[in-house]
Structures are given as C-alpha cells and as structure tokens.
Amino acid sequence: MIKIPEILLEKAGEVEAYYKAACPDMAPFVKQCFLNTIETTVKQLEDGSYFVITGDIPAMWLRDSAAQVRHYVRYAKEDKELQEILEGVIQKQTELVAIDPYANAFNESADGRGHQDITRLNPHVWERKYETDSLCSPLYLAYHYWKETNRENIFTEGFLTMLKLVLKVFRTEQNHESSPYSFQRQHCAKTDTLINQGKGRPVNHTGMTWSGFRPSDDCCKFGYLIPSNMMAVAALTYGAEILREVYKNNELAMAYTGLAEEIQDGISDYGIVERGGYGRIYAYETDGFGNYNLMDDANSPSLLAMPYLNYCSREDELYKNTRRFVLSGENPYYSCGSFAAGIGSPHTPKGMVWHIGIIMQALTSDSEEEIRSCLSMLSATHDKTYFMHEAFHPGNPSEYTRPWFAWANSLLAELLITLKEKDFFASV
Incomplete structure (x- = not known):
C-alpha cells in the first residue's frame, strides 16, 4: 500500500x-x-493522514489501529518516514473521534458502508458499538509516541478537542441512564445488540464509566467492564500529563485526574470479589448492584493484560490472584x-x-x-x-x-x- x-x-x-x-x-x-x-493495512489519504484497516475488514478500528502500529513506535525517533506515518495515524484517529466518539470503527470516506443499525447513523461510521477502550487507545498511542520521540506537533487543536470529547463521554457514561447513546441491531446474534431498547441492563452509580461492548465487539453482560475501566484510568493519567506539560491546561488536567480517581475508586469498591481457592480477584464485569461476571476474554483490554496496559505491576497481589483464575479452567x-x-x-x-x-x-x-x-x-x-x-x-x-x-x-x-x-x- x-x-x-x-x-x-x-x-x-x-x-x-x-x-x-x-x-x-x-x-x-x-x-x-x-x-x-x-x-x-496502512494507506496514505489525500489529506496526508493514514488510514489503517484491521485486516480482512476494510474499516479502521480505533483500538486495533493503535495496537497494530504499537511495535513500530520504539523506532520512530530514528526515522522521519516512520514519524510521518505514525503521526498520520494519530491525526486520523483524532479526526475519527471528533466525527463520533461513540463509534468503534470507521470508513475510509463518508460512503455509508458498514452496518445500518438503530442508532445515530453517520456515513463515516462502519460500526457504532460504544466501547470504552476505543477512546483510550488513541491516548495510549499518542502518549507513547510522544515519550519515545519528544515530538509535540501531534498535539494540535484537533487533539485537544478529542481530549475534551473523551472527558465528556466518560463523564456522561458514569450516569448511563441519562446518556443519549443507544444501539440496536436487528436479525443478529444476541451478542451484537443491546437489550432494554438499546440501553443495556440497568447499572448502579459506581464512579466507573459504562461500556456497551467489549473489545471483542460483543455486548457487555453488565455495563461496567473492569478491564476497560482499568485502561481508562491509565489513559486519563496519560491525558492529564499531556494537558499539563504540553497544553498548559491545568484545569482540564485536574478534571482528567479527578475522573481517573473516581473510576479507580469504583474499581476498588465494586470490581473485586472473593473467589474460593484464589482469594480476592477482579471481576470481568459488574453492574454495581452486586452482580458479577467472572471470566476473561482474550481481547485486550483484558484482566490478563493489566500490567501490559500499565495499570498495575506483575507483582500486584490482586493481579496475581486474578491471573491464576483466568488461566485456569475456572475461567469459562x-x-x-x-x-x-x-x-x-x-x-x-x-x-x-x-x-x-x-x-x-x-x-x-x-x-x-x-x-x-x-x-x-x-x-x-x-x-x-x-x-x-x-x-x-x-x-x-x-x-x-x-x-x-x-x-x-x-x-x-x-x-x-x-x-x-x-x-x-x-x-x-
């Protein structure tokens, strides 16, 4: 390409x-x-940005595209051509979030391709399954690129707009019952749609932020997806540093830090359960009403991936307990x-x-x-x-x-x- x-x-x-x-x-x-x-999978567009398809599907997932180029970031400081490509991917992700922060996958152009679901449709959007990690992934990529190269030119006004949208959506989804988002797909597997007229199962207020779908693109059983909230804590911490160091926007940085603390408190208060033979472990999902889904999915963010996502160390006791559980037959x-x-x-x-x-x-x-x-x-x-x-x-x-x-x-x-x-x- x-x-x-x-x-x-x-x-x-x-x-x-x-x-x-x-x-x-x-x-x-x-x-x-x-x-x-x-x-x-990488293609340069006329505006200089770079579009990254996921592989055998001709659409760009925010999560996948960030993960697909992650192993190249460590070499970017040494090469202008690679800098251009990675900065073009970051530019494109920034533009896509601005088009619809609730979408998980996008078309190369506004050609209306993709799924025609019962939700707010946009011809740029391939699929509008709201997944918390979709908004975390561009922050992860940009932050690691910045730290590797010291190049701040990626932090444009458009990037700042994206940062504000991330905060707005995460805040909105702390109180999902008042959210404008809903999603329904007809004539499909039940994992491809949300029940309750597209709103999903009711959830309690916990401080965590709600997700409609998992990184597998399957619907959540319970709306607080713990691995995605863990990823949000790290992503918000990255965003706060960018806001302080680059944009000199201490007010927004404090809002980011405050939200990260609220989500972390929610994980600690509602996301941990006692499991016989393993001790205290993290649940995969909860609704905040005392219902838990104990499992792990291979797609990242996952409970297994916590240290990889820079949420905790490999030596963290809760992580070690959870790891033993998810790598056992107790994980369905x-x-x-x-x-x-x-x-x-x-x-x-x-x-x-x-x-x-x-x-x-x-x-x-x-x-x-x-x-x-x-x-x-x-x-x-x-x-x-x-x-x-x-x-x-x-x-x-x-x-x-x-x-x-x-x-x-x-x-x-x-x-x-x-x-x-x-x-x-x-x-x-």
Missing part, C-alpha cells in the same frame, strides 16, 4: 537474525508478522487441547483459543518456563502459515478463524522484539 520505511526493513532483519540464532522455531514468523501491518473461556491451552472468547466458537491470549500471557509473565511454553504453543498452531490467527482449535490447529488478523501479528512481533531487547534466550 505504501513505501515501507527502511528502518522497519532493517529492524525486521535484525530481529530475524537474532531468532535464527537464539530460537530458530520463531525465526520464520519475524518478518511476516513484524511487517504485516505496514505491508497490508479457557480451553485446553493437545497443541495448546489458553484464553478464548465468546466471540468465537466454544473451546477455541486465541493467539492474542497466548501472546499476552507471555508478555505479562516473568516465568522463563511459561514464556517458553507460550512460544512453543504459538509455533505449533499456525497451520504452516507463519501468521497468527484470531482463534484456533487447541486440538486441531488447522481449524481456525480469520487467516489474516493484523493485530495478532503485530502483537507477536512486539513479544519477539521485547524478548530480544531483554536478551531473554541468553538466560534460558
């Missing part, structure tokens, strides 16, 4: 050479997965087979495991044995494609969904880069 910056070709070669020597089983994945996003979406074991999702057929879940397990582990086990499972379940899929059957890896899934490929590349940077195999 576009000319690949030389630095990405160079770094892909360096990582591949490392794995040929250190872990030959993973070497064939490196260039394919490292370059998959830039080779197949954890499955085992002769080739692999890991977290799946109700978004795909029962009993399937997601590559993203196995990769996230490795990214959040301090155990050399566990990381090696994850690498072995990844190398045994790609069905000779050397790409990551969405979900696969752990007893028959030739049975899988989505042969082309750029987010999963990028996440694997990030894992391989991270292990190389730590020189992981030198200590194994």
Whole structure:
C-alpha cells in the first residue's frame, strides 16, 4: 500500500537474525508478522493522514489501529518516514473521534458502508458499538509516541478537542441512564445488540464509566467492564500529563485526574470479589448492584493484560490472584487441547483459543518456563502459515478463524522484539 520505511526493513532483519540464532522455531514468523501491518493495512489519504484497516475488514478500528502500529513506535525517533506515518495515524484517529466518539470503527470516506443499525447513523461510521477502550487507545498511542520521540506537533487543536470529547463521554457514561447513546441491531446474534431498547441492563452509580461492548465487539453482560475501566484510568493519567506539560491546561488536567480517581475508586469498591481457592480477584464485569461476571476474554483490554496496559505491576497481589483464575479452567473461556491451552472468547466458537491470549500471557509473565511454553504453543498452531490467527482449535490447529488478523501479528512481533531487547534466550 505504501513505501515501507527502511528502518522497519532493517529492524525486521535484525530481529530475524537474532531468532535464527537464539530460537530458530520463531525465526520464520519475524518478518511476516513484524511487517504485516505496514505491508497490508496502512494507506496514505489525500489529506496526508493514514488510514489503517484491521485486516480482512476494510474499516479502521480505533483500538486495533493503535495496537497494530504499537511495535513500530520504539523506532520512530530514528526515522522521519516512520514519524510521518505514525503521526498520520494519530491525526486520523483524532479526526475519527471528533466525527463520533461513540463509534468503534470507521470508513475510509463518508460512503455509508458498514452496518445500518438503530442508532445515530453517520456515513463515516462502519460500526457504532460504544466501547470504552476505543477512546483510550488513541491516548495510549499518542502518549507513547510522544515519550519515545519528544515530538509535540501531534498535539494540535484537533487533539485537544478529542481530549475534551473523551472527558465528556466518560463523564456522561458514569450516569448511563441519562446518556443519549443507544444501539440496536436487528436479525443478529444476541451478542451484537443491546437489550432494554438499546440501553443495556440497568447499572448502579459506581464512579466507573459504562461500556456497551467489549473489545471483542460483543455486548457487555453488565455495563461496567473492569478491564476497560482499568485502561481508562491509565489513559486519563496519560491525558492529564499531556494537558499539563504540553497544553498548559491545568484545569482540564485536574478534571482528567479527578475522573481517573473516581473510576479507580469504583474499581476498588465494586470490581473485586472473593473467589474460593484464589482469594480476592477482579471481576470481568459488574453492574454495581452486586452482580458479577467472572471470566476473561482474550481481547485486550483484558484482566490478563493489566500490567501490559500499565495499570498495575506483575507483582500486584490482586493481579496475581486474578491471573491464576483466568488461566485456569475456572475461567469459562479457557480451553485446553493437545497443541495448546489458553484464553478464548465468546466471540468465537466454544473451546477455541486465541493467539492474542497466548501472546499476552507471555508478555505479562516473568516465568522463563511459561514464556517458553507460550512460544512453543504459538509455533505449533499456525497451520504452516507463519501468521497468527484470531482463534484456533487447541486440538486441531488447522481449524481456525480469520487467516489474516493484523493485530495478532503485530502483537507477536512486539513479544519477539521485547524478548530480544531483554536478551531473554541468553538466560534460558
């Protein structure tokens, strides 16, 4: 789609050479997965911005697009061409949030493609499933890019408008019953629509912010999705720093900090339960009335991904308890087979495991044995494609969904880069 910056070709070669020597089983994945996003999903538009499709769907998800380019950010300081691309992605995300902060996926142009649901429609919008993490993801990408490059030119008036919209929506959804948002889809699986005339199940006031849908694009059972609220706490903290340091807007920064504290208090007061054999763990969802959904989904933000999202440390006791739960048969979406074991999702057929879940397990582990086990499972379940899929059957890896899934490929590349940077195999 576009000319690949030389630095990405160079770094892909360096990582591949490392794995040929250190872990030959993973070497064939490196260039394919490292370059998959830039080779197949990124397109420059006439206005200079960059549009990033999710893979086999011709639309741009705010969450996916941020995740797809995340592993390139660490190289941006060294290369002007890569800076242009990443800044163009940030510009596009900023524009898309301004079009509709409740939408999760967008068209390249206002051509009306996508789902025609019962909600406030816009020809720019592919799908209008409100997901809290969709508003967090652009803040994560911009913040990490800023910290890596020290380039503040991404923080435009348009970006400030986005920051104000994020605050407004998160505040509104603390009191969802008064929100203007509703969503209904006809003639679909029940996970693709919201009950109660598109408003979802009633929720109590907790301080947390409501989400209609999970990062899998499935509807929430209970409206306070704990991993997304965790991501919101971190994203709001990033936003507050940007507002103070770059925009010198202390008033808005304080509003961001205050909201992060309210959401954190809500997580602490309403999001933790006692589970026999595990102690105190985080729930996946709650309604604030005492109802809980104890599970985890492979899609990030997830409970497994808490340290990856910079919400807590790997040594946090609540995280360790929760991790043991979600990586066990007590999690209804954890499955085992002769080739692999890991977290799946109700978004795909029962009993399937997601590559993203196995990769996230490795990214959040301090155990050399566990990381090696994850690498072995990844190398045994790609069905000779050397790409990551969405979900696969752990007893028959030739049975899988989505042969082309750029987010999963990028996440694997990030894992391989991270292990190389730590020189992981030198200590194994």
